[in-house]
Amino acid sequence: MALAQRAKSDYFDFLRFPTVSADPSKGQVMRDCASWLKKKFREMGLEAEIVPTSGAPVVLAFWRKRGKGQRKTVLIYGHYDVQPAEMGDGWTADPFEPRVINGMVVARGSTDNKGQIFAHMMGVAEAIQRGGPETDVVFVVEGEEEVGSDNLEAVLRKRKKDLACDVAVISDTNMAGPNKPTLTYGLRGITALQVELTGPSHDLHSGVYGGAVVNPITVLTRLLAGLHDEKGKVAIPGFYKKVRNAARWERMAAKALGVPDAEVRRQAGSPALGGESGFSAIERIGMRPTAEINGITGGYQGPGPKTVLPSKAWAKLTFRLVPHQNPKEIADLVEKDLRKRCPKTVKIKITRQHGGFPYFCDPKKGYGPAAVRALGEAWGGKKVHFLLEGGTIPIVSVIRNVLGVETLLVGLSQPDCRAHGPDETFPLRYLEQGAKMNQALLRQIAKA
Ligand code: BES
Ligand code: ZN
Numbered sequence: 001m002a003l004a005q006r007a008k009s010d011y012f013d014f015l016r017f018p019t020v021s022a023d024p025s026k027g028q029v030m031r032d033c034a035s036w037l038k039k040k041f042r043e044m045g046l047e048a049e050i051v052p053t054s055g056a057p058v059v060l061a062f063w064r065k066r067g068k069g070q071r072k073t074v075l076i077y078g079h080y081d082v083q084p085a086e087m088g089d090g091w092t093a094d095p096f097e098p099r100v101i102n103g104m105v106v107a108r109g110s111t112d113n114k115g116q117i118f119a120h121m122m123g124v125a126e127a128i129q130r131g132g133p134e135t136d137v138v139f140v141v142e143g144e145e146e147v148g149s150d151n152l153e154a155v156l157r158k159r160k161k162d163l164a165c166d167v168a169v170i171s172d173t174n175m176a177g178p179n180k181p182t183l184t185y186g187l188r189g190i191t192a193l194q195v196e197l198t199g200p201s202h203d204l205h206s207g208v209y210g211g212a213v214v215n216p217i218t219v220l221t222r223l224l225a226g227l228h229d230e231k232g233k234v235a236i237p238g239f240y241k242k243v244r245n246a247a248r249w250e251r252m253a254a255k256a257l258g259v260p261d262a263e264v265r266r267q268a269g270s271p272a273l274g275g276e277s278g279f280s281a282i283e284r285i286g287m288r289p290t291a292e293i294n295g296i297t298g299g300y301q302g303p304g305p306k307t308v309l310p311s312k313a314w315a316k317l318t319f320r321l322v323p324h325q326n327p328k329e330i331a332d333l334v335e336k337d338l339r340k341r342c343p344k345t346v347k348i349k350i351t352r353q354h355g356g357f358p359y360f361c362d363p364k365k366g367y368g369p370a371a372v373r374a375l376g377e378a379w380g381g382k383k384v385h386f387l388l389e390g391g392t393i394p395i396v397s398v399i400r401n402v403l404g405v406e407t408l409l410v411g412l413s414q415p416d417c418r419a420h421g422p423d424e425t426f427p428l429r430y431l432e433q434g435a436k437m438n439q440a441l442l443r444q445i446a447k448a
Contacts (some may be wrong), residue, residue, distance in 0.1 A: 003182045003197075004431075004432065005057075006429070007118075007122050007125075007189050007431060007435075008431070010068050011037070011096045011098075011105075011114070011115065011116070011118050011190040011318070012039060012105075013095065014033075014036070014037075014080075014088070014118060014407070015098045015105075015107040015108070015109055015110060016097065016098070016182075017029055017032060017033035017036065018082075018085075018095075018096045018108075018224070019033045019056075019078070019080055019081045019082050019109070019143060019349070020081070020082055020083070020084045020085070020108075021055075021056055021081035021082070021143055021144050021145070021146050021147045021369065022083070022084055022147055023084065024344055025211050027056075027419060028207070029212050030057065030080075030081070030143045031056075031057060032055035032343035033080050033143070034050050034056070034057040034059050034080065034141075034143060035050065037059045037061075037141055038050055038059055038061075040121065041059070041061035041121070041139065042279040043046060044121065044124065044128060045063070045072060045125075045128045046061040046062055046063045046124070046128075046137075046139070047061065047062045047063075047064075048061040048062075048228075050062065051152035051155050051159070053144075053152075053154070053155060054079060054151060055141060055143070055144050055147075055150065055151045056142070056143025056144050056151075058140065058141070058142045058143070058151075058152060058155050059139070059140075059141040059142075060138070060139065060140060060159070060162070060163075061069070061082070061138070061139040061141075062136075062137070062138055062139075062162070063124060063128065063132070063133065063136060063137040063138075064136045064409060065085070065132060065136060071135060071136050071446075072135045072136070072166040072167075072445060072446055073135060073137070073164065073165040074135045074136070074137075074138070074165060074166065074167060074168070074169055074441075074442055074445055075135055075137060075138045075165040075167070075168040075169070075398075075399070075403070075405070076095040076117075076118065076120050076124075076138070076139050076140070076168070076169050076170070076438075077139075077140045077141070077142075077168060077169075077170045077172075077395060077399070078115065078116065078117025078140075078141050078142075078170070078171070079113045079141065079142050079143065079144075079145035079146070079172070080109075080113075080115070080117070080141055080143050081142070081143040081144055081145055081146050081147070082109035082112065082113075082114070082143070082146065083108065083109075083112070083146050083419075083420045085108035085422070085424075086385055089422045090211070090256060090422035090423070091422045092106075092422075092423055092426075093106075094191065094272045095107060095108035095422075096108060096418070096423075097222070098110065098125065098229055100428060101425075103427060103429060104425040104426065104427055104428065104429055105425060105426045105427075105428050106423050106424070106425050107424065108424055109424070110417075110424050110425055110426035111269070111412075111413040111414075111417040111419050111424055111425065111426040112172065112180070112413060112417075112419040112420065112424065113145070113171075113172045114138070115412070115413075115426035115430065116171035116172055116412050116413060116426075116434065117141060117171065117172075117409065118173065118431065119430065119431050119432075119433070119437075119438065120139075120169070120171060120418075120434065120435075120437050120438045121139070121329065121413060122366045122432075122434070122435035122438075122440025123434065123436070123437070123439050123442075124137055124139075124438065124442075126435055126439065127438075127439055127442070133439065133442040134442050134443050134445075134446035134447075135166075135442045135445055135446045136321070137408075137442070138162070138163055138165055140156075140163065141153075142153075142395070144154075145172075145393065145394070145395070146301075147354065147358065147380055148192075148354025148355070148394055149356070149394040149395050150354065150373050150413075151349065152395055152398070153270065153328075153395075153398045153402065156395075156398060156402045156403060157402055158232060160402060163403055164403070165403060165405055166367075166405060167268070167366070167367045167397050167405050167406060167407070167408060167445060168396075168403070168405055168406070168407040169407070169408050169410060169438075169441060170393060170396065170407055170408070170409050170410070170411075171409075171410055171411050171412050171413075171434065172393055172409075172411060172413075173187070173387075173389045173391065173393075173409045173410075173411030173413065174378050174387070174389065174411050174413045174414065174415050174417075175243045175385075175412065175413065175414060175447075176257040176258070176259060176385040176387055177257075177258070177259065177414070178383070178414060178427075179207035179379065179382060179417065180257075180258075180383075180385050181376065181378065181379040181382055181383075181384045181385065182374035182375070182384070182386075182387050182410070182411065183320055183363050183368065183371050183372060183375060183384055183385070183386055183387070183408065183409070183410060183439075184268055184321075184386075184387045184388070184389045184390065184409035184410070184411060185360065185361055185362065185363040185368070185387070185409070186286065186323070186359055186360040186361070186388040186389065187358060187359045187388075187389045187391060187392055187393055187396060187409070188286075188289070188320040188321055188322055188389065188390050188391065188392055189319065189320070189321035189322070189325065189326065189327055189355070189356050189357045189358035189359070189392055189394075189397070190319065190320055190321060190354070190355060190394075191319050191327035191328070191331045191334070191352075191354075191355045191356075191358045192316070192318045192352075192354050192355065192382070192393040193316075193317055193318075193319070193331055193334065193335070193350055193351060193352050193353055194314065194315070194316050194317070194350070194351045195220070195223075195314065195315045195317065195338060195348065195350055195355060196312060196314050196345045196348070196349040196350075196351070197219055197220050197223075197313045197314075197342070197348055197349075198216060198311060198312050198314065198346060198347040198349070198362050199213065199214050199215060199216035199219070199309075199310070199312070199313075199345070200213055200309065200311050200313060201311060201348045202311050203308050203309065203310055204239070204308070204309040204311075205307065205309070206307045206308055206309040207307055208299070209309050210307075210309050211310060211421055213240065214343075214345035215309055215310065215394025216298065216310060216311070216312055216313040216346045217298045217299055217310060218312040219313070219342070219346050220298065220313040220314075220315055221296075221341060221343065222314055223338060223341055223342060224293055224296070224317075226341055226410070227291045227293075227317075227439045231276065232274060232276045232277055233276050234289065234291045235292060235313075236291070236324075236333050236337045237333065237337060238333050239289070239330065239333060240289070242324045242325050242326070242329075243288075243322055243323075243324075243325060244322060244323040244324055244360070246283070246287045246388075250287070250386075250388070251283065253385070253386040253387075254280065254283050254286065254287070254387075255280075256385065256386075257282060257315060257385050257387060259281075259282050259415075260280075261273055261280055261281040261282075264281040264282065264285075265281070267415050267416050272342075273431055275288075275290075276288050278294075284385065285388075285389075285390035286388025286389060286390055287322060287388055289319065289320055289321050289322050289325060290317050290319065290320045291317065291334075292317065292319070292320070292437065293315055293317055294316040294317065294318055295314075295315065295316040296313075296315045296316075297315075298310050298312055298313030298314060300338075301339075302442070311313065319334065320390060320392070321322065321357075321358045322358050322361045323358045323359070324358075325358060326357070327355030327356060327357060328355065332354055335350050338350065350398055352438050354394070355391045355394075356393075356394030357372075357394070357397035357398075358397070359393075359396045359397050360388075361406045361407070363386055366406050367445055367448055368408070369448070370444040370445050370448035371408045371410060371441065371443075371444070371445075372384045373440075374410075374440035374441040374443070374444040374445075375410065375437065375440075377440040378433070378437035378440040378441075379433075379446070380437045381438075389409070389411075393409075396409070410437065410441065410442070412426075412430050412434045412437070413426070414427070433440065
């Protein structure tokens with residue numbers, strides 16, 4: 001109990017760091033949080049160090065029983081950075097001052113990813129107190145996941161020897177629902193870009209020039225409207241060429257998740273669902289690629305009217321990818337299509353942003369069955385679900401390429417935890433639950 005009590009207060013301290021990686025002014029906060037993590041790992045009994053990068057530092061921590069060959073090593077990855085959170089986004093209180101409401105911890109990062117990585121830290125700390133976990137453990141906790149993990153690959157390459165492991169474990173995904181233990185066996189990838197259109201060299205009086213000069217917002221909205229056809233398919237030539245078709249068992253597993261379209265609609269708080277025809281909502285999210293407009297700006301957005309013909313218009317776009325799409329190739333196709341369809345009446349500038357590969361690993365192979373046994377054990381024998389996630393964790397495919405191991409994605413987040421949204425939550429009891437899962441996993445991996 002003492003340990004659990006301390007764990008809760010440590011978790012709350014962790015949540016109080018406003019580690020928003022997208023905000024360039026947060027450099028010191030990132031370093032402070034990394035130092036705090038290093039201290040916690042050392043208190044737990046691990047060797048820990050901070051690896052500086054040109055962005056936020058990476059924290060590495062090791063628990064090794066030296067001299068006992070044959071032992072397996074498990075790499076546990078998480079991230080201490082969080083998405084931006086402002087009161088204006090709909091938070092009902094300070095996002096960086098955790099509160100508990102009906103057993104749910106409300107704070108930015110409570111679920112994504114501080115709660116989930118902290119549960120693993122608790123699991124290992126408890127195991128160490130009773131003589132140590134059954135495997136050696138390496139923690140990698142980074143501070144740039146939410147902005148594409150650009151600096152982590154170099155760290156993995158440089159420290160490849162120290163990070164050598166048999167399998168990786170990540171809790172940064174959703175469960176199919178409460179009390180539905182879930183093994184995620186795939187993630188979507190992503191490619192992001194920004195489009196800037198310039199019409200006239202400066203904003204114009206729309207009465208003096210309107211009708212004679214092309215409005216870049218009008219051009220942009222036409223271009224963006226052309227990203228999809230009437231059936232909800234992405235209309236970019238070649239976009240689907242490398243898309244993997246899900247196997248029959250996968251469509252059955254998706255059905256067995258027991259998440260009907262109406263439930264997805266309810267969670268989203270949306271009047272209706274949309275998307276590619278011929279697929280259920282859960283299939284669209286896990287198995288199919290998308291084109292998404294994340295933001296659009298231009299012209300006058302202040303109070304009251306303003307009769308302006310704007311000089312510029314911008315849009316931020318992301319494309320979620322599935323195996324075997326390649327982020328760079330897709331960005332090339334998108335750019336080609338936009339340039340081709342863009343009329344000569346405006347100038348177009350396209351800036352590439354982050355990218356990440358999709359991931360797929362057959363859950364019946366490798367350590368998949370060990371993970372299924374561990375999840376069953378930790379959740380009192382409940383049936384284990386198999387899920388394809390719609391989100392992206394860029395480092396998972398890098399771990400495969402650089403360290404040569406697969407990743408077990410055993411998320412603890414719930415679909416309605418509002419990750420990335422206002423009033424993000426995490427069930428407090430999932431800290432203990434996650435610690436238990438961590439211990440079952442390490443035990444089963446050791447035996448496998
Ligand atoms: N935890 C998420 C990934 C995720 C989202 C898994 C939804 C399962 C369901 C992670 O922190 C995240 O948000 N990743 C970003 C990555 C991007 C910025 C490269 C994402 O998916 O948008
Ligand atoms: Zn996230």
